[in-house]
Amino acid sequence: MRNQATAPALRPTPAVTTTTVDFLATVPLLRGLQRSELDSFAELTRERSYPRGSVILFENDPGDSLFVVRSGRVKVVLIGEDGREVILGVLGVGQHFGELALIDEQPRSAHVIAMEDASLIVLRRDDFRKRVESSPSVAWSLLAELSHRLRRADDKIGGLVLLDVPGRIARLLLDLSEESGTDQIEKSLTHQTIAQMIGASRETVSRAMKEFQDAGWISVERRRISLANRQALVSRAQVRE
Amino acid sequence: MRNQATAPALRPTPAVTTTTVDFLATVPLLRGLQRSELDSFAELTRERSYPRGSVILFENDPGDSLFVVRSGRVKVVLIGEDGREVILGVLGVGQHFGELALIDEQPRSAHVIAMEDASLIVLRRDDFRKRVESSPSVAWSLLAELSHRLRRADDKIGGLVLLDVPGRIARLLLDLSEESGTDQIEKSLTHQTIAQMIGASRETVSRAMKEFQDAGWISVERRRISLANRQALVSRAQVRE
DNA sequence: TTATGGGCGTGACCCCGGTCACCTACGGCC
DNA sequence: GGCCGTAGGTGACCGGGGTCACGCCCATAA
Numbered sequence: 431m432r433n434q435a436t437a438p439a440l441r442p443t444p445a446v447t448t449t450t451v452d453f454l455a456t457v458p459l460l461r462g463l464q465r466s467e468l469d470s471f472a473e474l475t476r477e478r479s480y481p482r483g484s485v486i487l488f489e490n491d492p493g494d495s496l497f498v499v500r501s502g503r504v505k506v507v508l509i510g511e512d513g514r515e516v517i518l519g520v521l522g523v524g525q526h527f528g529e530l531a532l533i534d535e536q537p538r539s540a541h542v543i544a545m546e547d548a549s550l551i552v553l554r555r556d557d558f559r560k561r562v563e564s565s566p567s568v569a570w571s572l573l574a575e576l577s578h579r580l581r582r583a584d585d586k587i588g589g590l591v592l593l594d595v596p597g598r599i600a601r602l603l604l605d606l607s608e609e610s611g612t613d614q615i616e617k618s619l620t621h622q623t624i625a626q627m628i629g630a631s632r633e634t635v636s637r638a639m640k641e642f643q644d645a646g647w648i649s650v651e652r653r654r655i656s657l658a659n660r661q662a663l664v665s666r667a668q669v670r671e
Numbered sequence: 672m673r674n675q676a677t678a679p680a681l682r683p684t685p686a687v688t689t690t691t692v693d694f695l696a697t698v699p700l701l702r703g704l705q706r707s708e709l710d711s712f713a714e715l716t717r718e719r720s721y722p723r724g725s726v727i728l729f730e731n732d733p734g735d736s737l738f739v740v741r742s743g744r745v746k747v748v749l750i751g752e753d754g755r756e757v758i759l760g761v762l763g764v765g766q767h768f769g770e771l772a773l774i775d776e777q778p779r780s781a782h783v784i785a786m787e788d789a790s791l792i793v794l795r796r797d798d799f800r801k802r803v804e805s806s807p808s809v810a811w812s813l814l815a816e817l818s819h820r821l822r823r824a825d826d827k828i829g830g831l832v833l834l835d836v837p838g839r840i841a842r843l844l845l846d847l848s849e850e851s852g853t854d855q856i857e858k859s860l861t862h863q864t865i866a867q868m869i870g871a872s873r874e875t876v877s878r879a880m881k882e883f884q885d886a887g888w889i890s891v892e893r894r895r896i897s898l899a900n901r902q903a904l905v906s907r908a909q910v911r912e
Numbered sequence: 913t914t915a916t917g918g919g920c921g922t923g924a925c926c927c928c929g930g931t932c933a934c935c936t937a938c939g940g941c942c
Numbered sequence: 943g944g945c946c947g948t949a950g951g952t953g954a955c956c957g958g959g960g961t962c963a964c965g966c967c968c969a970t971a972a
Contacts, residue, residue: 508829511909516832518825533811533818539825562814569810570774573803576817577774583824584759584780588749590831591757591870595929620949629832631930636951668752836959861919872960877920 450475450551457498457524459575462567474557480504480544491538493531494555499523502548503617507541507626517626519579520545520617529572532558590629593667596638598628601667603648607657618653691716691792698739698765700816703808715798721745721785732779734772735796740764743789744858748782748867758867760820761786761858770813773799831870834908837879839869841908844889848898859894 451472454460460468477500480486486504487493499521506527508516518540521527531538532555562569582605589598602624606615625635642648647659647666657663691713695701701709718741721727727745728734740762747768749757759781762768772779773796803810823846830839843865847856866876883889888900888907898904 508825508833510829510833514833516829518828530818530821533814534822536818536822539822563807563811566804566807566810569807569814570804573774573810573813573817576814576821577771577777580817580821580824581771581777581780583821583828584749586828587759587824587831587870588751588757590828592749592751592755622949629828632950633931633952634929636949637929640951863919873920874922874961875959878922878959881921 450477453500454498454551457526459498459526459571460568461571463565467561467565471557471561474553476552477549478552479547479549482544482547484544486542486544486548486550487528487538488541489538491531493528493538495528496526496532496553496555496558497528497542498526498551498553500549500551502544502546504542504548504550505545507543509541515626516629517623520623520627522617529558529576589667595628595630595634596641597667598630599624599635599638599642600663602628603655603657604660604663604667607660613657613660615655615657616653619655691718694741695739695792698767700739700767700812701809702812704806708802708806712798712802715794717793718790719793720788720790723785723787723789725785727783727785727789727791728769728779729782730779732772734769734779736769737767737773737794737796737799738769738783739767739792739794741790741792743785743787745783745789745791746786748784750782756867757870758864761864761868763858770799770817830908836869836871836875837882838908839871840865840876840879840883841904843869844896844898845901845904845908848901854898854901856896856898857894860896 449472451465451468454468454472454475455465460471463471480502486497489509501523503520503522504527505520506518508518510516527542528538530536562572585601589601593601603615606617606619607613610616621635621639622632624630624639625632628635639648639650642663643650645659645662647657647662649656649658692706692709695709695713695716696706701712704712721743727738730750742764744761744763745768746761747759749759751757768783769779771777803813826842830842834842844856847858847860848854851857862876862880863873865871865880866873869876880889880891883904884891886900886903888898888903890897890899
């Protein structure tokens with residue numbers, strides 16, 4: 431079940447020898463902290479491993495920790511009582527979650543589940559809070575981060591209302607390629623996962639992806655999607671009557 | 672201040688005598704500032720009026736100002752090329768918008784339109800930024816605010832994917848009543864507006880609202896919706912197979 | 913009073929996309 | 943090799959809800 435084999439092909443396994451501090455130095459959220467600050471930060475930290483599929487935190491958890499992904503990928507999901515999953519986001523190395531509960535002290539609003547074996551750095555509320563309050567640059571990073579996520583969320587809402595399924599897929603592909611900075615999307619995404627990210631069924635995603643391939647807009651090898659005709663996708667991701 | 676919100680039906684002349692400072696003191700975002708800070712703040716401020724229907728700011732605007740609603744109501748909307756509107760939010764007295772662009776310096780991501788004649792307090796980026804950086808309490812308020820909005824946005828995404836139209840309406844009604852703190856929703860909302868808030872058509876909203884009334888779950892007078900059977904709405908707003 | 917315009921109620925039609933059902937393809941693994 | 947478990951393809955069916963087309967009611971204006 432734990433097929434570690436999926437990862438190495440795509441992702442350079444991060445040097446395991448990296449110290450926590452060195453790793454923290456690469457986390458965007460903490461950019462702007464002095465080395466000494468990072469050191470003291472690192473000491474307040476625990477590291478935990480989660481096997482693929484395990485629930486890292488769940489809705490209504492009181493939640494008093496911030497998590498930073500050190501390795502692996504996790505998904506943030508809502509789950510309806512009928513079991514259907516909506517994926518709000520997929521987080522990779524260097525990204526973090528759990529900060530909402532730290533800020534407003536409301537219970538968790540979603541589940542977080544490990545998509546692969548993952549290792550997370552955990553930070554308790556008070557320690558984190560002190561850091562935010564004492565260093566404006568972290569507060570500012572956090573603001574920027576939340577702003578960004580809010581824009582994405584609003585975009586997503588717009589997409590769900592205004593676009594049909596192929597349009598939503600086109601938009602997702604463009605988003606993902608923008609994230610990676612190239613026309614390649616390396617992440618291994620099953621149609622099922624895509625479906626849950628855009629609020630559609632697996633079958634409909636399959637059909638739409640095939641259309642895109644047949645039209646020559648994208649090409650799919652093993653676990654990599656290449657955007658061949660960005661322009662066409664952009665226009666497909668547009669509302670038109 | 673609350674009673675101003677009830678007024679919109681008849682041309683709310685806000686207490687004109689209130690000074691800007693007094694008003695700012697009531698704005699949640701600025702809670703925690705000393706009187707003297709508010710004074711200096713107020714001096715950096717302009718006030719502008721917008722007639723009903725006017726566009727206060729539009730997508731892709733570079734945007735370098737923060738706005739606080741002093742009177743009236745405004746809506747934050749996305750507009751597809753086919754003209755369909757998605758309402759991301761409705762903001763009333765004391766609420767603010769435009770902070771995203773101040774934080775991450777990205778262009779605006781949505782339009783803001785006056786739903787009624789409105790008066791707004793405008794603050795330039797640099798002035799605001801200085802305030803945020805110098806007073807942690809404002810930064811923290813802002814973080815809390817963004818967190819809250821992010822939760823709402825995620826909820827909305829979940830609702831759009833998991834719930835049918837009546838379910839989404841039920842959820843919206845519960846949200847609005849929670850905001851007002853009672854079982855009454857005073858805001859005057861047309862079916863059209865509700866439709867745009869939940870991503871549905873006016874007709875479908877009409878039919879669903881009628882069902883709710885027939886079932887005795889809500890009752891509608893002039894411009895006020897009363898929740899008569901909260902429990903039923905809660906369960907209708909739930910996913911169930 | 914009548915005109916005008918916005919909001920609401922309702923029926924008819926029909927299409928996108930969800931669901932079900934089944935098949936194939938491609939790994940790992942015994 | 944043969945067996946599974948998971949991912950992807952595809953057809954058939956049908957239902958939620960969008961769209962269109964009215965008609966009605968109630969403001970405010972003339």
